[in-house]
Amino acid sequence: MLQTARRPTAVSPVSTPPRAAATTPPPSVRVKGFTRSFGATSVLKDMNLDIQPAEFVALLGASGSGKTTLLRTLAGLDPAPVDQVSTPAARAVVFQDPRLMPWKRVWRNVALGLKGRDIRERAEGALGEVGLSHRLDAWPATLSGGEAQRAALARALIREPKLLLLDEPFAALDALTRIRMHELVLKLWRAHDPAVLLVTHDVDEAITLADRVLVLDHGRIAAEEVVTLPRPRDVDEAFQAIRRRLLSHLGVAGHGPSAAAELIAFRPRQDAH
Ligand SMILES: Nc1ncnc2c1ncn2[C@@H]1O[C@H](COP(=O)(O)OP(=O)(O)O)[C@@H](O)[C@H]1O
Numbered sequence: 510m511l512q513t514a515r516r517p518t519a520v521s522p523v524s525t526p527p528r529a530a531a532t533t534p535p536p537s538v539r540v541k542g543f544t545r546s547f548g549a550t551s552v553l554k555d556m557n558l559d560i561q562p563a564e565f566v567a568l569l570g571a572s573g574s575g576k577t578t579l580l581r582t583l584a585g586l587d588p589a590p591v592d593q594v595s596t597p598a599a600r601a602v603v604f605q606d607p608r609l610m611p612w613k614r615v616w617r618n619v620a621l622g623l624k625g626r627d628i629r630e631r632a633e634g635a636l637g638e639v640g641l642s643h644r645l646d647a648w649p650a651t652l653s654g655g656e657a658q659r660a661a662l663a664r665a666l667i668r669e670p671k672l673l674l675l676d677e678p679f680a681a682l683d684a685l686t687r688i689r690m691h692e693l694v695l696k697l698w699r700a701h702d703p704a705v706l707l708v709t710h711d712v713d714e715a716i717t718l719a720d721r722v723l724v725l726d727h728g729r730i731a732a733e734e735v736v737t738l739p740r741p742r743d744v745d746e747a748f749q750a751i752r753r754r755l756l757s758h759l760g761v762a763g764h765g766p767s768a769a770a771e772l773i774a775f776r777p778r779q780d781a782h
Pocket residue numbers: 547552570571572573574575576577578579
């Protein structure tokens with residue numbers, strides 16, 4: 510069973526007495542012995558995974574290794590036995606495709622499904638947090654790819670999720686926009702404190718953002734790296750050592766740092782902002 514990691518803090522060890530085991534909060538996500546099959550093929554095999562409240566976990570793995578299947582299960586989009594998969598009720602998902610409804614203005618997309626008189630104000634607040642205050646009444650078709658993904662993040666946030674599920678949300682964005690989105694996601698994570706599961710093909714993105722990086726291989730978690738480097742993270746020696754180990758788990762050892770880029774090279778890039 511995988512051990513969980515806590516977010517590193519800068520608190521002095523002398524001022525913090527060791528916590529009693531009894532005070533440890535229950536995990537936000539618990540997956541225990543879960544198998545997911547399509548026909549005769551098991552995509553997730555006897556999986557065990559805990560994610561702590563407010564922990565940021567990244568999930569790497571080759572195409573077809575079962576990442577989206579796990580994410581859909583945690584999102585409640587696919588069925589799972591309650592004794593094998595437990596998650597907070599407040600969950601939200603952001604996919605690679607922002608999935609905005611073209612016939613609804615941006616704020617209405619963000620407020621989709623919400624009720625009450627104050628939904629416009631709430632949408633305004635969420636869009637303000639992602640830097641889109643000026644696009645409230647815009648039509649989705651007029652947004653850049655980066656803006657559309659910000660709107661998708663606002664739509665997730667407005668639901669105040671305890672678990673935020675991100676399935677390659679930056680894969681279609683250009684490099685500069687991705688860096689801005691990384692900063693935004695970290696800011697939102699700190700402000701709202703959800704547990705996060707980020708699926709990505711990008712090893713550097715995983716190390717830059719997460720407390721813990723998992724490698725999924727043929728339906729099993731084959732490796733994990735706890736990342737305790739202080740944020741913001743530079744690509745220093747410690748970072749590179751983690752990258753080398755993860756690339757090795759992904760079966761691309763010995764190809765140098767560019768292998769990280771190769772892993773994502775086949776992903777379409779279509780955004781300019
Ligand atoms: N609804 C489905 N029916 C049949 N096979 C599926 C379904 N969803 C996923 N699969 C299969 O499960 C495997 C894992 O898919 P997926 O979780 O999407 O992988 P990843 O996100 O890691 O690329 C793939 O072989 C895929 O074809």
